[in-house]
Amino acid sequence: MLFWDPTFIFLIPAIILAIWAQSLVQQRFYRYSRINSSFGLNGAELARRLLDSAGLFEVKIESIPGRLSDHYDPRTRVVRLSSATYNSHSIAALGVVAHEIGHAIQHKEKYVPLEIRNVFAPVASFGSGFSWIIFLMGLLFWSPALMKFGILLFLLVVLFTLITLPVELNASKRARILLNRMGMPEKELTAVDQVLNAAAMTYVASVAMALLQLLRMIFISGLFGDRN
Known part of the structure; x- marks a missing residue:
């Protein structure tokens, strides 16, 4: 099992989604990083103005x-x-900057x-850092208690990825509102949406990966947890 784990198949959908999402982000960021915004501001200048x-x-x-x-x-x-x-004036850069300012405003508003x-x-x-170590120790020493503790620790990771998703989606929503208020043309806003929506898919992929990892741990513990 240490050399080939058949439960790895659980992760294949999430891995495919993660690769696709990362590729989409790179593609859209590259595309719109070559088109300057009509604002005439670079990323740092926009950030200061929005803050x-x-x-x-x-x-x-x-x-x-x-x-x-x-x-x-x-x-x-x-x-x-x-x-x-x-220092970039591109639509992609300004969209990313506005997204981060969205986080700063979230912090201010609690x-x-x-x-x-x-x-x-x-x-x-x-x-x-430690859930899989503890889980594998439980598997190695046939300790259901250690395996359950490892699963519990990893559940915290799953909850973190789940709560991160609405935080990121809300920051992107705020970014669009901020840029719209500053007068960014609708065509540029649409491009910003494409970049930020692609970025959001990476967080969706993280959620999928965490959930499937948790399912994998539960499955493995069911197979081996009752051995003496």
């Missing part, structure tokens, strides 16, 4: 290496923009799903 308009004057903006590594850090209250968006996600984050991180 200030929301009264978030204290939130800083930083440039980080990479591509599509953009994120909002609620602990330090910093919007970190990748090199692909920080958006409930985001608050729940932030609480779950540390335990989900622990569960992600």
Whole structure:
């Protein structure tokens, strides 16, 4: 079983979905990163303007290496923009930037799903790192208790991915509203929707992967958990 696990077949649909979603994101981001917005602002300038308009004057903006590594850090209250968006005037970049500002506004407004996600984050991180280790130890030593504990830990990971999905969808919805209020033409808004909808599919894929991993663990525990 250590060399070939037939239960791996459980994950095939989620793996296919994840590959497709990641490919779609790259394709759409690349397509619209070659088309500049009519705003005349780069990513950092748009971020500052949107933050200030929301009264978030204290939130800083930083440039980080990479591509599509953009994120909002609620602990330090910093919007970190990748090199692909920080200085870019493209429609794709501005859409990603507005999405991250959406997260900053969620934080300011204490958006409930985001608050729940932030609480779950540390335990989900622990569960992600140790659930399979504990589960496999239970499998190795024929300990149903350890297997059940591993499953319980991984359930926290599943719950984290589930609560992350509405947080990301809401941030994308806020991004569209923010850009619309600034006067972005409908044609550009449609392009932003395509980029952000593709990004949302990666979170759908994460949910599918987590759920199928959980199902796989339960299946394995049912097969081996009753052995003495």
